Amino acid sequence: MGINRDTPGRKPRTRIQKKNTEAILDAALDVFSQYGFRGSTLDQIAKAAGLSKPNLLYYFPSKVAIHRALIDELMQNWLDPLRKMQADGEPVEEILAYVLRKLEMAREFPRESRLFANEIVQGAPNIMDKIEGELKTLVEEKAAVINGWIASGALAPVDPYHLIFSIWSTTQHYADFDVQVRGILKPEGDAHFKDAEAYLDTLFRRMLTPPAG
Missing domain, CATH: 1.10.10.60 (Homeodomain-like)
Incomplete structure (x- = not known):
C-alpha cells in the first residue's frame, strides 16, 4: 500500500x-x-x-503494538481515496472515481481490507479513536461537499453518509468476501473486477445523475 x-x-x-x-x-x-x-x-x-x-x-x-502499527498505517492509506474527492471537480465523476479507487484497493490489498473488517466486527477496540476522530471528520467534510453538489443541482438528491457507506460495502465486499465471490463466479484470476467496475459505474452513475431538465 x-x-x-x-x-x-x-x-x-x-x-x-x-x-x-x-x-x-x-x-x-x-x-x-x-x-x-x-x-x-x-x-x-x-x-x-x-x-x-x-x-x-x-x-x-506486544501483540497490541504490532496490531496498532498495522492499523495506523492502514488508516492513512484507507482514507487517501476519499481525501482525493475534489469539491471543484465534476460531481458524478468525482464520486465514481472514488468508487473505482476503493474497488482497486479491494483488488490490490485484500489482506488489509480483511484486517480492518475483523477489527470492526470485534467492536473496533483498537481503532475507535480513529473512527470517531479523523475518519468521522473526513466523512463529514465530504458529506458537506456532496450536499453542496446536490444543492447546486449537479447531483441527484441522496443521503451523503449512506452513499459513502454503500460505496464502502459494494467495493470492500470483493476483498472481505473474496472466497464467496470466487466460489460463485469461478473467475480467471482477477477478471471479475472489470465486470464489477462496469457494474458499479452503471449503478452509481444512474443513481447520482440529476434528472434531465
Whole structure:
C-alpha cells in the first residue's frame, strides 16, 4: 500500500532490522486478517515471520503494538481515496472515481481490507479513536461537499453518509468476501473486477445523475 514501515515501534537502524520489521508486519497482516486480533498470537506471528518469539519482541513489545502499527498505517492509506474527492471537480465523476479507487484497493490489498473488517466486527477496540476522530471528520467534510453538489443541482438528491457507506460495502465486499465471490463466479484470476467496475459505474452513475431538465 505504499506504506512507510521504517518506524513502527522501534526504529530500524540496519538492513537486517528493516528486513525483520517488514517480515513481522507482513506475517502479522496475514495472521490478523485471517484470525482477527483476539484469535491471533505472538507465536503464530513469529512462526509466520520465520523469527523466534524473543526476536520478535525485540522489535515490538506486544501483540497490541504490532496490531496498532498495522492499523495506523492502514488508516492513512484507507482514507487517501476519499481525501482525493475534489469539491471543484465534476460531481458524478468525482464520486465514481472514488468508487473505482476503493474497488482497486479491494483488488490490490485484500489482506488489509480483511484486517480492518475483523477489527470492526470485534467492536473496533483498537481503532475507535480513529473512527470517531479523523475518519468521522473526513466523512463529514465530504458529506458537506456532496450536499453542496446536490444543492447546486449537479447531483441527484441522496443521503451523503449512506452513499459513502454503500460505496464502502459494494467495493470492500470483493476483498472481505473474496472466497464467496470466487466460489460463485469461478473467475480467471482477477477478471471479475472489470465486470464489477462496469457494474458499479452503471449503478452509481444512474443513481447520482440529476434528472434531465
